[in-house]
Amino acid sequence: MSVRVAVIGLGYWGPNLVRNLAACDAVELVAACDRDAARRQSIARAYPGVATPSDAAAVFANPTIDAVVIATPTDSHYALAKAALEAGKHVWVEKPMTSSVEHAEDLVALADARGLTLMVDHTFVYHPAVTKIGDVIASGELGDVYYYDSVRINLGLFQPDVSVVWDLASHDVSIMEHVIPQTAVRVQATGARHAGASVESMAYLTIHYDGGAIGHCHVNWLAPTKVRLVMIGGSRKMVIYDDNDVTEKVRIYDKGVDVSSVEGAYAARVQYRTGDMYAPALARTEALASETAHFAACIREGATPKTDGHTGLRVVQILAAAERSIAEGGRAIDLPVTRPSTAARTG
Ligand SMILES: NC(=O)c1ccc[n+]([C@@H]2O[C@H](COP(=O)([O-])OP(=O)(O)OC[C@H]3O[C@@H](n4cnc5c(N)ncnc54)[C@H](O)[C@@H]3O)[C@@H](O)[C@H]2O)c1
Incomplete structure (x- = not known):
């Protein structure tokens, strides 16, 4: 039986969710809600049923709706997700899950207590390029992960309620959490507010991992061009992921250095390795299409989503630490020691 779903929030992102949910065999899109009449009309015209x-409130009160997808501005996620869970609905909430750690913890506890699926839309985790990079790292092909370094910049969209850290760095943090097999322990960040913005419009985040890896991302809403470039260095190979590249999004380089001590000498010998590069074939599936099918399957089977509430909470912990670091002039902020459990939900 299909999962009966309603979407709340039909602004910039909501219509992408509506399109993918309407196309998903495992889902029946029942309602699409927005305060804005023009946005409702445009969806009503395209999806007459x-x-x-x-x-x-009409969505939460409808007993025939199984799950709610929340695509409203970040500051409103908590209240809407809480009301949905309290009404017994499974929830898909947009990234970032909430704008505070306490709110994220609350939603995780509520979903766990009620045995409901809580999934956060960290879309890139479902992107074929990120799936491939995750597989390549998990297979050991890259060796130990040394670093993740990204540039995610463009002109706009200025968000009124959250800074560029919550808006754009949430993507890199979720990718790092997914592909780096180490635990983030400390965050440092700097940022600046420009053009009259009341929140940071550009920022530099550095994340330190317990196995020695370092993650860095540069995010900016005020850049003249759109760049989505990630570099990952490993002890064996290196990866470049250019999301703007249509034909070769992911390239894997057999490049690196081998350092060996020379017996009897203090000097170390460095040998540079420059082997082949290949661009792996990637699935042609849209990330949101995989994600909607995954959401429906998790609800039907009681399985834990790849990006469940615990994952969303961890991302929020890292972003909140980055925000605090910016406020404290770039001071290093330790992250909570315990990584939230990804154990299967109860119920
Ligand atoms: N996963 C991604 O890659 C991705 C991409 C873009 C945006 N997002 C996320 O999606 C969310 C929405 O972003 P956006 O850019 O679409 O915002 P937006 O401002 O364009 O749209 C939000 C819509 O929500 C409606 N809304 C707000 N509160 C409501 C309420 N209580 N009831 C009914 N409707 C309400 C507004 O009228 C508006 O139409 C944000 O959390 C953002 O971070 C995610």
């Missing part, structure tokens, strides 16, 4: 209420 879908109800378009203006008030989220």
